[in-house]
Structure formats: structure tokens, C-alpha cells
Amino acid sequence: MKKKIKYSLIIGWLYPELMSTYGDRGNIISLSKRCEWRDIDIEIRKLEIGFKIKDLIECNILFMGGAQDKQQEIVSTDLTKDKINSISKMIENNIPGLYICGAYQLLGKYYKKADGDIIQGLKIFDIYTENLEINAKRLVGDIIINPTIDDLKSNTLVGFENHGGRTYLGNNISPLGIVTFGFGNNGIDKTEGAIYKNSFGTYFHGPILPKNPHLADLIIKKALEIKYHKIIKLIPLDDSLEFEAHNYILNKLNH
Amino acid sequence: MNSCIILICKLISIISKNLNLGNGSTWPGHIALKINKNFIKELIDSNRQLKVIIIAGTNGKTTTSSLIANIISDNGSKVLQNMSGANLLNGIASTLLLNSNINGEISAKFAIFEIDENSLSIILQFIIPHQLIFLNLFRDQLDRYGEVNSIAKKWSTTLENISSNTKIILNADDPRIAWLGMSIFIKNHAINDKSEKKIFYFGLDNPKLSIDLLQHASDSTYCPRCETKLNYKTIYYSHIGNWNCSKCNLKRPDLDTSTSLIYPLNGIYNQYNTNAAVLSAKILGIESKKINSTLKKFKPAFGRQEVIIIEGKKIQLFLSKNPTSMNQSLSTIRDLGGKHILFVLNNQIPDGRDISWIWDVDFEIYLNDSMNIYTSGDRCYDMSLRLKYLQPNIGNIITNKNIKNTIKILLNKIPDNEIIYILPTYSAMLEVRKILTGKKIL
Structure with missing residues (x-):
């Protein structure tokens, strides 16, 4: 009998201590439990301030959450040119990643603050973010989108957004989905989030993955395919509770 | 004019109570402020004997208010208090007018107000408090309050103009709260110059109660002055403990109160609430003996470890409304050997719409396989x-959206001598209480 390979993955969690405000660690919990239930070995590698590049580049999935402004400044000073280049190379090489809110903005070209100051981004995503007025309304509330990519099209994505910045997509990047309820990237053009190669940027808190297990599984599947160079079919799990929580949002908002 | 306002608003309150439109705890104040925006200031100014104690903080406001109110009233002074849901400007106005006669005279000597985090600076425009107490600052309802740092900043700006007649009582173990006191002490000459002490600190000094690691939902673990990661000699919960900064040498200020002979409620968080109340009472000149006799017979505020007996079975409510309060409730219930636990999660306006905070709670530390969880x-x-x-x-x-049915099932299932622990969010707590007692609160 052919011996089954035991799959294993390393999730690189960028700045868990600083970049984790709105229950974002739920995404790490979702990814790791869904691997564990399928007997995929999982290591959660915390990449805190001062992390080594060699620890980063071994990761098969990257994750970075949102943060308070002050925390984000501390992170920016830790992201040296070499670190940025390594992350950029991983994203270009199709390493899957999930970047929430502040992290999503950080991957873009720049963030223009309400006072006109411009904070440079990592320039990996073709997006930019602006926060034009000092007292501009934050975009807060439940959100529902229809995903744009085929792998996710069978289901909506639901979550909770809470952001001041308005993000605009360039020509070299697609939205994660089209907003059917809520605000999304900027409250105007109906786009929400961004997909570049296998990297996902989004304003969804909630956290996004537990109630959207199809997105969690897509990230796991892509990570295994990149690591093991073959088509992977994940063992299906019982997601009835996940979709009860998902559908609660749809029903409440009459979707 | 205020007499007219008081008369009209008292009538409105009576009518709304009789028609069962809620108990009228914010409506009358809303109308009073519409007619006269200085209503609060004028009423307080005309009652010179009235000393106002204001309590701010994410968690523990209601329990601390209730402790102080009981101590003062047992000591022989009449006290008025706002209800915990009425902690905005209109709630304060309502409380004052319902406690005054038609001439605007208030017979109470003390008013104890717990204040919503975002309303503090507005309320301080109208009231010069005798004492201002800051309990703590944790992540809570981020969709409504914003991030912890932005509230700390707001409070700090408010304190720059605080009257030198106000005594400020702060939790020394919460770095950002302690810094409020340390930074105004540096800036404000009015506070600095007088020989009388204006700033007081409470905290804990009991390393035996220390936990080893910072909990996940810790917010203020960076030095409030220089942003370096803080060191802790002891951590009591969340980011609360004996902290110091290795870079700029800022450290927890010396404590004026660190212990009480009696702690009437379980849980470390309630030791802080008690120490805050004891320090407040001591500053008012109340003797320790009297304070302790109140603490000995203290009954919890509604929903805060409140015990309700129903069909001979004991149910205890632990209001759990944000990661830190949930962690603290669970830790206390675990130490009490709890076996039957019901979580009631709502996301109505008073709870905050965003429920992502439940992913920041460290459930795995406190729950185990032998517990029945609903x-x-x-x-x-x-x-x-x-x-x-x-x-x-x-x-x-076991998941059941209907609260009443869930409680019924639990009551039928558990033996007489065991306790059902219910952990509700705020609106859920009101619903649960209504089911259990048949009384509507707000």
C-alpha cells in the first residue's frame, strides 16, 4: 500500500502582539483547527518585533491583523528593507496570506492621513488608502460581499467592518468581492478587499475565517498545493455551525 | 424656569412608568436638557452641600458605585446614584431632577455618578466633582468607543483643565490610568502647588495572586511615556499589575490603598473595585471600622455576581461584556468549581454590535471537559x-437561541445543590433578569 504523506504547514503570524485588535486571532485559530481536524500538522510561528528573516521564509501561510495607530508605527520601524523584500518575494511566489484592515492598508502604496501626512506602504499591492477629513465618518457595521474568484463563488462572505481609511484599487489588482451590504473598500465603488496572487487583503473583522470556512479552506488548499506541488482536495468537514453563524447575518439583513 | 422643567419632567417620568414605557431613567433628563442646556450645572450649583463623586472606567463602575454609596449611606449621609444604564448626560440630568423637589432642592449630601467612557469630558463641563475615580481601561465595544489609546487621550485632555478642588483617584496598576495622574501632576500647577494631596492611587500588593503570562486581550502593555514594552513584577489580570519601564524608569506609583480587610465579592477585579471604594471613603474621612461593617454585609449590584434563587435552585449572574470581564468572570467561576455554564451573547446597541471580541477571550484556560456548557x-x-x-x-x-427555554432546560436538569452560572452581555443580562425575577429593570 502506498504510504500516505503526512502534510504539514507553518503559519507565520506577523506581529501577533501588536497587530491584533478585533479578535483577529480567530483567523489563526480557524486555520489551525481546520488543519488539525484533517490531520495536517500545523505550526503557528509568531513573528514578533525583531524576528529573523530565515524564520519568515520557511512559512507556508502568512497572516497579519489590524492594529491601533500607535502599534502600527512600532511595526513600521521593525519592517526593514530586507524584511519587506522577503515578504514581497513570498507574496510574488504565491505564498498564501491573509491581511486584515491595518495590515491590508500597509501592503499598499501609501496611507494618506487626515492631516495630509503620507505614510509609505510596502508597495506590494496596487492599492492606496486615504482618510481625507479629520472627522470623516468611520465605516462601521455588518458587511456582506459576493466573492469574485471562482473558488469562492458558491458562497457569500460575511463579517463586520470598522475602518476610517478609504482604500482604492489600481489596475493590477482585483477586489476580493462586490459589496451587497455594507461599505467595503471606500463606501463608493462597491468593491471590498483585494486579491493578488494567493494573498487576500480585507477590511473584514468578525473575525473573517470562522464564519467563512470556505475562505479558510481555500487558503489551506493553496498553501498545500504550493508546498507539495500538486492538486490537493481537502477532506470536507461538518460546517453546519459555521454556516448557522454565517446565515444569521444573511437572514438578519434579509439577504 | 428650572422649577417648571422639574415639574414637567417628573410628570413625564410618572406617566412613562405607568404606561410601562421603561422606568423613565433617561427621558426626563433628555427633555430637561433640551429646554435648558445648563440644567445640570444650575441644579448642582444651587445645592451647595451636594458633593459629586464620578466613576469612570471600562469595567467595575456599577459595583464600585454601589460600594461607595453603601459605605456613605451607612455612615449616615443621604446618597443619590444614577442607574448603570443611565450614564450619559441625559441620565445624569434625569437622576438629579428625580431626586429634587419642585424648587430644585436636593436633600442628598452625595451624588455618585458612573459615567460612560465617551461622556466624561462633556459631563465635566457641567460638574466640578469632589472626587473623580478612574478604574481601568480595556478594549470594549470598539465599534462604539474606538480604540483604548483614543479614549486615554481624550481623558488626558479633559484632565488638563480639571479643577484643583477635585480629588483624583486612580488605579496605579493600570499603566495608562496611572499615567493620567502622573502626567497631570507634572503639567498642572494648580494640583502641584497646593500643599493638600490631590492625587491618590489604589492597586494591589499581593504577589501570591500573580498570573504568569499576559492574557491575550491585554491592551496597555507599552510604556505610556516612551512606548517601550513594560516589565511586570506581578500581573494580576490583563495588563493590570506592578509594572515598570526599563528604558525611561517610569514605574507604578506608590499606593495609598493596596488592601482591604474584607472583600465582599469574589474575583481579583472585585478586589480592585473594593480598594477603589475604600480609598474614596477614607478620603471622605470615614473610619475603617465603619467601612468594614458595610463591606461585611454588602450585596452585589444587579447582574454582578448577583444570586437569584428560583424553584429552590441557585443561579448566579456574572455580567460579561468584553474580553477582560469575560476572562475575569470565567476565572472566578472556575475557582468556585462551577459545573453548569450558560453564555448569553447579544449584540444589541448597549452590548456593541461587533462580537469579534469573543475571539480575544482565553476560554481554554478556564473551561474544561467536565463542564456542561450552554x-x-x-x-x-x-x-x-x-x-x-x-x-x-x-x-x-448546547445551543438554543431562546433564553427562557434554555434556562428552563437547565433548571430541570441540574441537581438542587448545584449552581447555574450565567454569563450574559449587558442587554442579555437585563433579559435574563426579567425572565428570572419577572421585573423589568431599564
């Missing part, structure tokens, strides 16, 4: 989902 409330599926993803798994969780 979830209910509007967002029970999200709650059960959170618990499904615990590491290690904790077995079967």
Missing part, C-alpha cells in the same frame, strides 16, 4: 462556534 441569545451560534474552535476541544455545547 449558549443562548441573539448571537448564540457565534458563541458556540467560538467554543467549537477551542484547543483542546471541550465536548458538546
Whole structure:
């Protein structure tokens, strides 16, 4: 009998201590439990301030959450040119990643603050973010989108957004989905989030993955395919509770 | 004019109570302020004997208010208090007018107001408090309050103009709260120059109660002055403990009160609430003996470890409204050997619409396989989902959106001598209490 390979993955969690405000660690919990239930070995590698590049580049999935402004400044000073280049190379090489809110903005070209100051981004995503007025309304509330990519099209994505910045997509990047309820990237053009190669940027808190297990599984599947160079079919799990929580949002908002 | 306002608003309150439109705890104040925006200031100014104590903080406001109110009233002074749901400007106005006669005379000597985090600076425009107490600052309802740092900043700006007649009582163990006191001490000459002490600190000094690691939902673990990561000699919970900064040498200020002979409620968080109340009472000149006799017979405020007996069975409510309060409730229930636990998760306006905070709670430390766990409330599926993803798994969780039915099932199931612990969010707590006692609160 052919011996089954035991799959294993390393999730690189960028700045868990600083970049984790709105229950974002739920995404790490979702990814790791869904691997564990399928007997995929999982290591959660915390990449805190001062992390080594060699620890980063071994990761098969990257994750970075949102943060308070002050925390984000501390992170920016830790992201040296070499670190940025390594992350950029991983994203270009199709390493899957999930970047929430502040992290999503950080991957873009720049963030223009309400006072006109411009904070440079990592320039990996073709997006930019602006926060034009000092007292501009934050975009807060439940959100529902229809995903744009085929792998996710069978289901909506639901979550909770809470952001001041308005993000605009360039020509070299697609939205994660089209907003059917809520605000999304900027409250105007109906786009929400961004997909570049296998990297996902989004304003969804909630956290996004537990109630959207199809997105969690897509990230796991892509990570295994990149690591093991073959088509992977994940063992299906019982997601009835996940979709009860998902559908609660749809029903409440009459979707 | 205020006499007219008081008369009209008292009538409105009586009518709204009789028509069962709620108990009228914010409506009358809303109308009074519409007619006269200085209503609060004028009423307080005309009652010179009235000393106002204001309590701010994310968690523990209601318990601390209740402790102080009981101590003062047992000591022989009449006290008025706002209800915990009426903690905005209109709630304060309502409380004052309902406690005054038609001439605007208030017979109470003390008013104890717990104040919503975002309303503090507005309320201080109208009231010069005798004491201002800051309990703590944790992440809570981020969709409504914003991030912890932005509230700390607001409070700090407010304090720059505080009257030199106000005594400020601060939790020294919460770095950002302590810094409020340390930074105004540096800036404000009015506070600095007088020989009388204006700033007081409470905290804990009991390393035996220390936990080893910072909990996940810790917010203020960086030095409030230089942003370096703080060191802790002891951590009591969340980011609360004996802290110091290795870079700029800022450290926890010396404590004026660090212990009480009697702690009437379980849980470390209630030791802080008690120490805050004891320090407040001591500053008012109340003797320790009298303070302790009140503490000995203290009954918890509604929903805060309140015990309700129903069909001969004991139910205890632990209001759990944000990661820190949930962690603290669970830690206390675990230490009490709790076996039957019901989480009731709502996300109505008073709870905050965003429930992502449940993923910041360290359930795995406190729950285990031998417990019977139930979830209910509007967002029970999200709650059960959170618990499904615990590491290690904790077995079967029973999910039922209907709170009343869930409580019935639990009451039928458990033996007479065991306790049902209910952990509700704020609106869920009101619903649960209404079911259990048949009384509506707000």
C-alpha cells in the first residue's frame, strides 16, 4: 500500500502582539483547527518585533491583523528593507496570506492621513488608502460581499467592518468581492478587499475565517498545493455551525 | 424656569412608568436638557452641600458605585446614584431632577455618578466633582468607543483643565490610568502647588495572586511615556499589575490603598473595585471600622455576581461584556468549581454590535471537559462556534437561541445543590433578569 504523506504547514503570524485588535486571532485559530481536524500538522510561528528573516521564509501561510495607530508605527520601524523584500518575494511566489484592515492598508502604496501626512506602504499591492477629513465618518457595521474568484463563488462572505481609511484599487489588482451590504473598500465603488496572487487583503473583522470556512479552506488548499506541488482536495468537514453563524447575518439583513 | 422643567419632567417620568414605557431613567433628563442646556450645572450649583463623586472606567463602575454609596449611606449621609444604564448626560440630568423637589432642592449630601467612557469630558463641563475615580481601561465595544489609546487621550485632555478642588483617584496598576495622574501632576500647577494631596492611587500588593503570562486581550502593555514594552513584577489580570519601564524608569506609583480587610465579592477585579471604594471613603474621612461593617454585609449590584434563587435552585449572574470581564468572570467561576455554564451573547446597541471580541477571550484556560456548557441569545451560534474552535476541544455545547427555554432546560436538569452560572452581555443580562425575577429593570 502506498504510504500516505503526512502534510504539514507553518503559519507565520506577523506581529501577533501588536497587530491584533478585533479578535483577529480567530483567523489563526480557524486555520489551525481546520488543519488539525484533517490531520495536517500545523505550526503557528509568531513573528514578533525583531524576528529573523530565515524564520519568515520557511512559512507556508502568512497572516497579519489590524492594529491601533500607535502599534502600527512600532511595526513600521521593525519592517526593514530586507524584511519587506522577503515578504514581497513570498507574496510574488504565491505564498498564501491573509491581511486584515491595518495590515491590508500597509501592503499598499501609501496611507494618506487626515492631516495630509503620507505614510509609505510596502508597495506590494496596487492599492492606496486615504482618510481625507479629520472627522470623516468611520465605516462601521455588518458587511456582506459576493466573492469574485471562482473558488469562492458558491458562497457569500460575511463579517463586520470598522475602518476610517478609504482604500482604492489600481489596475493590477482585483477586489476580493462586490459589496451587497455594507461599505467595503471606500463606501463608493462597491468593491471590498483585494486579491493578488494567493494573498487576500480585507477590511473584514468578525473575525473573517470562522464564519467563512470556505475562505479558510481555500487558503489551506493553496498553501498545500504550493508546498507539495500538486492538486490537493481537502477532506470536507461538518460546517453546519459555521454556516448557522454565517446565515444569521444573511437572514438578519434579509439577504 | 428650572422649577417648571422639574415639574414637567417628573410628570413625564410618572406617566412613562405607568404606561410601562421603561422606568423613565433617561427621558426626563433628555427633555430637561433640551429646554435648558445648563440644567445640570444650575441644579448642582444651587445645592451647595451636594458633593459629586464620578466613576469612570471600562469595567467595575456599577459595583464600585454601589460600594461607595453603601459605605456613605451607612455612615449616615443621604446618597443619590444614577442607574448603570443611565450614564450619559441625559441620565445624569434625569437622576438629579428625580431626586429634587419642585424648587430644585436636593436633600442628598452625595451624588455618585458612573459615567460612560465617551461622556466624561462633556459631563465635566457641567460638574466640578469632589472626587473623580478612574478604574481601568480595556478594549470594549470598539465599534462604539474606538480604540483604548483614543479614549486615554481624550481623558488626558479633559484632565488638563480639571479643577484643583477635585480629588483624583486612580488605579496605579493600570499603566495608562496611572499615567493620567502622573502626567497631570507634572503639567498642572494648580494640583502641584497646593500643599493638600490631590492625587491618590489604589492597586494591589499581593504577589501570591500573580498570573504568569499576559492574557491575550491585554491592551496597555507599552510604556505610556516612551512606548517601550513594560516589565511586570506581578500581573494580576490583563495588563493590570506592578509594572515598570526599563528604558525611561517610569514605574507604578506608590499606593495609598493596596488592601482591604474584607472583600465582599469574589474575583481579583472585585478586589480592585473594593480598594477603589475604600480609598474614596477614607478620603471622605470615614473610619475603617465603619467601612468594614458595610463591606461585611454588602450585596452585589444587579447582574454582578448577583444570586437569584428560583424553584429552590441557585443561579448566579456574572455580567460579561468584553474580553477582560469575560476572562475575569470565567476565572472566578472556575475557582468556585462551577459545573453548569450558560453564555448569553447579544449584540444589541448597549452590548456593541461587533462580537469579534469573543475571539480575544482565553476560554481554554478556564473551561474544561467536565463542564456542561450552554449558549443562548441573539448571537448564540457565534458563541458556540467560538467554543467549537477551542484547543483542546471541550465536548458538546448546547445551543438554543431562546433564553427562557434554555434556562428552563437547565433548571430541570441540574441537581438542587448545584449552581447555574450565567454569563450574559449587558442587554442579555437585563433579559435574563426579567425572565428570572419577572421585573423589568431599564
